[in-house]
Structure formats: C-alpha cells, structure tokens
Amino acid sequence: MQKLYLGVDLGGTNIAAGIVDAEGNILCKKSVKTNLPKPETYLEKDIFDLCYSLCEENGYDLNKDIASVGIGTPGSVDGKRGIVWSNVNFGYTNWTVKENLSKLFTVPVYIENDANTAIVAEVMAGNAKGCKNALVVTLGTGVGGGAFIGGEIYAGHNYAGLEVGHIVIEMDGRQCNCGRKGCFERYAAASALTRDAKVAMEANPNSKMWEICPDIEKVNAKTAFDAYKAGDAAATIVVNNYIRYLATGLVNLINIFQPEVLCLGGGVSNEKEFLLDLLKPYVDAEDYARNAAERTKIVIAKFRNDAGIIGAAMLGVNNA
Ligand SMILES: [Zn+2]
Structure with a gap:
C-alpha cells in the first residue's frame, strides 16, 4: 500500500486535518473549531481526537496506514526539536508539542511554522519539486x-x-x-x-x-x-x-x-x-x-486552499 501522511493545519479558528498521499493529493479531510483559549493539553487531545476520527470515518488505521503526522502552526517554531517557542494567538510559550503528542501518537510527529509548511509542500510535491533552493x-x-x-x-x-x-x-x-x-x-x-x-x-x-x-x-x-x-x-x-x-x-x-x-x-x-x-x-x-x-x-504555487494541510503532511515526506 502507498504511504499516506496526516497533515494538521492548526489555526486560531479551526483545526483542519487531512490524509494526503506522497503526491500531495488530499484523500479526505475534516475540521473542528479550535475554541481558544484553552490549555495546551486540551488542544493536544483535540488534535489527536480529530486525526483518530478522520482515519476511522474513512476506513484507515492510524497506527498502520499513516506514516507520520505533521502539524503547521503560527508562531516561532523550532522544527528540529518540535518546540513552539511562542504563539501569540494561542497564548503559548515553550510548548513542547512534539514530545507531548508523541505520547498520544504511535507514528512520528513533526511540527513547523505554517509559512514553512508552504515551501515544504511546493518543494516536495508542487511547482518547486526537487529544488534545493x-x-x-x-x-x-x-x-x-x-x-x-x-x-x-x-x-x-x-x-x-x-x-x-x-x-x-x-x-x-x-x-x-x-x-x-x-x-x-x-x-x-x-x-x-x-x-x-x-x-x-x-x-x-x-x-x-x-x-x-x-x-x-x-x-x-x-x-x-x-x-x-x-x-x-x-x-x-x-x-x-x-x-x-x-x-x-x-x-x-x-x-x-x-x-x-x-x-x-x-x-x-x-x-x-x-x-x-x-x-x-x-x-x-x-x-x-x-x-x-x-x-x-x-x-x-501549486497548492491553493488546502496548502496548510498538504504542507503539514509533506513534513513527513521531507523527513522520510
Ligand atoms: Zn512591517
């Protein structure tokens, strides 16, 4: 079976998630309200529940069919360590999101600033495919x-x-x-x-x-x-x-x-x-x-309305 990637576009209004193939096609998607303000642990649970229900409703096994989960978020993000240093909209600082979500998900978790996910999508599967610069x-x-x-x-x-x-x-x-x-x-x-x-x-x-x-x-x-x-x-x-x-x-x-x-x-x-x-x-x-x-x-740019979901999912392709 082809590799599939979960992408999560974490916004101040909605959390949108999609299952994406290696070419950047969205196979299915779902979103819920972010409902800020809320503590980090509640938001982490919401992200997991959204991904879990998206898989279940579309006949995928989160543990077997999905290679990784990528998250795009506003704020200053250390993608290598998976830490959001500051997200003014959410009111979070030093949010160790990769470490925390890795306790919920069995697959690798990646996180990046949402402007960076856009370039990852274009380089991995879009109109800058294969470019080093x-x-x-x-x-x-x-x-x-x-x-x-x-x-x-x-x-x-x-x-x-x-x-x-x-x-x-x-x-x-x-x-x-x-x-x-x-x-x-x-x-x-x-x-x-x-x-x-x-x-x-x-x-x-x-x-x-x-x-x-x-x-x-x-x-x-x-x-x-x-x-x-x-x-x-x-x-x-x-x-x-x-x-x-x-x-x-x-x-x-x-x-x-x-x-x-x-x-x-x-x-x-x-x-x-x-x-x-x-x-x-x-x-x-x-x-x-x-x-x-x-x-x-x-x-x-190739990716338009769903660029956030696709770029987040492509973090898994970039790190594969
Ligand atoms: Zn300015």
Missing part, C-alpha cells in the same frame, strides 16, 4: 514567506526568519503593524490592493470597478484586476502601481537568495499567468542576475 511568497491578508536553502527549511537563528512582508520598500511610507513604515506587505498584500482599489473607486465614480462590484464593502483583490482587463483607466493605475511595488519586493528577495524557483501563493496569485506577465518586464529589468544563464523562475 526555493522561496514561497504568499500574497494574502499579509505577505508571508518561506525558504528552502541548500535542501533545508531556513528558519533563522531565532526561528523568526523570512518575515518577507516586513522588508521596507518605501522609506517613511505606509505605517505597518510591526512598527516600521513602508513595509512590503503594506503595498503588496491582497488587503493593500483591495484598499487601493477602494480609494480609487471613491475618487472615480465612473470607474468600471463600480460595475464589477457595486458594493464597495465587497471589493477584493480581484476587483481591480477585472476592471484592468476591461480597460478601466483608474484600475489600470491601481494595478500598475501594485505590480511595481510587488516587483520591487520580489526582486529584493531574488537578489538576496537567487533561488531556482520563487512560488507566489495567496489570493492575488489567483490571477496566475496574467500576474506573472505583468511582473516579468520589471523583474527582467531589475534582477541583478538578469544576464546570467540560470535565472530565478517565478511561478504560481
């Missing part, structure tokens, strides 16, 4: 990042590395939650594009963005792109500005890491080839290695 940048509510360097997850000395959303791309620019001004994510996150689209709509009552989305509260990252494709002038300015900022941050990262592949994930990456085509002229003009024989390939 690759980056993932997710364009969602914020801008997140994960790196695989020399065949290993790069977490930084204190496990807080690759906070790519908080590199400054505009000095004295927009105020960021982290305390700096002009951070990459204040310009390149899906939420930044949404905000810019709303500002442009309010200043341009005739913009096609109003036809595409009459309720300004429902504007999202897609609205400006759709209006741009329809030839709307205001949306064209919004998207062109967005692309310039996004390209600036991405070229900064390329110039530091020169990865083989850079995968774009998150809501904005739903624009797929259209997004890549808009980025290309800026990256081609600014990449320090633009004349090199081997250049960084920018691609769209």
Whole structure:
C-alpha cells in the first residue's frame, strides 16, 4: 500500500486535518473549531481526537496506514526539536508539542511554522519539486514567506526568519503593524490592493470597478484586476502601481537568495499567468542576475486552499 501522511493545519479558528498521499493529493479531510483559549493539553487531545476520527470515518488505521503526522502552526517554531517557542494567538510559550503528542501518537510527529509548511509542500510535491533552493511568497491578508536553502527549511537563528512582508520598500511610507513604515506587505498584500482599489473607486465614480462590484464593502483583490482587463483607466493605475511595488519586493528577495524557483501563493496569485506577465518586464529589468544563464523562475504555487494541510503532511515526506 502507498504511504499516506496526516497533515494538521492548526489555526486560531479551526483545526483542519487531512490524509494526503506522497503526491500531495488530499484523500479526505475534516475540521473542528479550535475554541481558544484553552490549555495546551486540551488542544493536544483535540488534535489527536480529530486525526483518530478522520482515519476511522474513512476506513484507515492510524497506527498502520499513516506514516507520520505533521502539524503547521503560527508562531516561532523550532522544527528540529518540535518546540513552539511562542504563539501569540494561542497564548503559548515553550510548548513542547512534539514530545507531548508523541505520547498520544504511535507514528512520528513533526511540527513547523505554517509559512514553512508552504515551501515544504511546493518543494516536495508542487511547482518547486526537487529544488534545493526555493522561496514561497504568499500574497494574502499579509505577505508571508518561506525558504528552502541548500535542501533545508531556513528558519533563522531565532526561528523568526523570512518575515518577507516586513522588508521596507518605501522609506517613511505606509505605517505597518510591526512598527516600521513602508513595509512590503503594506503595498503588496491582497488587503493593500483591495484598499487601493477602494480609494480609487471613491475618487472615480465612473470607474468600471463600480460595475464589477457595486458594493464597495465587497471589493477584493480581484476587483481591480477585472476592471484592468476591461480597460478601466483608474484600475489600470491601481494595478500598475501594485505590480511595481510587488516587483520591487520580489526582486529584493531574488537578489538576496537567487533561488531556482520563487512560488507566489495567496489570493492575488489567483490571477496566475496574467500576474506573472505583468511582473516579468520589471523583474527582467531589475534582477541583478538578469544576464546570467540560470535565472530565478517565478511561478504560481501549486497548492491553493488546502496548502496548510498538504504542507503539514509533506513534513513527513521531507523527513522520510
Ligand atoms: Zn512591517
């Protein structure tokens, strides 16, 4: 029988678990409410119960059919020792999750920061498969990042590395939650594009963005792109500005890491080839290695909605 892996995406609202094959296909999944705040031992029991019932309901034996359990969690995580040093959302510090869960599960348990699980998924079974050096940048509510360097997850000395959303791309620019001004994510996150689209709509009552989305509260990252494709002038300015900022941050990262592949994930990456085509002229003009024989390939991440579950499960493949 093929090897199967359990992946758990531990979020502040839901705990989602899935059984995943070595190619990154989800065979079945289930989720429960996280119901925070609660003590660590209660959450550990909930994770085990969720995995156990998922297996039982789908005809799998947790002890025989599953090779490992991987968990992706927010916070600063020492993946090698399986310790969450700090998870502000959960209120946990020094959570020895691997040791504790290993008393419940008979199979190996792995844990990583959830941005790092995204890069593991892409490198093990996604659009950076087989790469020794690759980056993932997710364009969602914020801008997140994960790196695989020399065949290993790069977490930084204190496990807080690759906070790519908080590199400054505009000095004295927009105020960021982290305390700096002009951070990459204040310009390149899906939420930044949404905000810019709303500002442009309010200043341009005739913009096609109003036809595409009459309720300004429902504007999202897609609205400006759709209006741009329809030839709307205001949306064209919004998207062109967005692309310039996004390209600036991405070229900064390329110039530091020169990865083989850079995968774009998150809501904005739903624009797929259209997004890549808009980025290309800026990256081609600014990449320090633009004349090199081997250049960084920018691609769209393979794993989308269930990337958290798949990436967590792939921790087992990475450690196999
Ligand atoms: Zn910041």
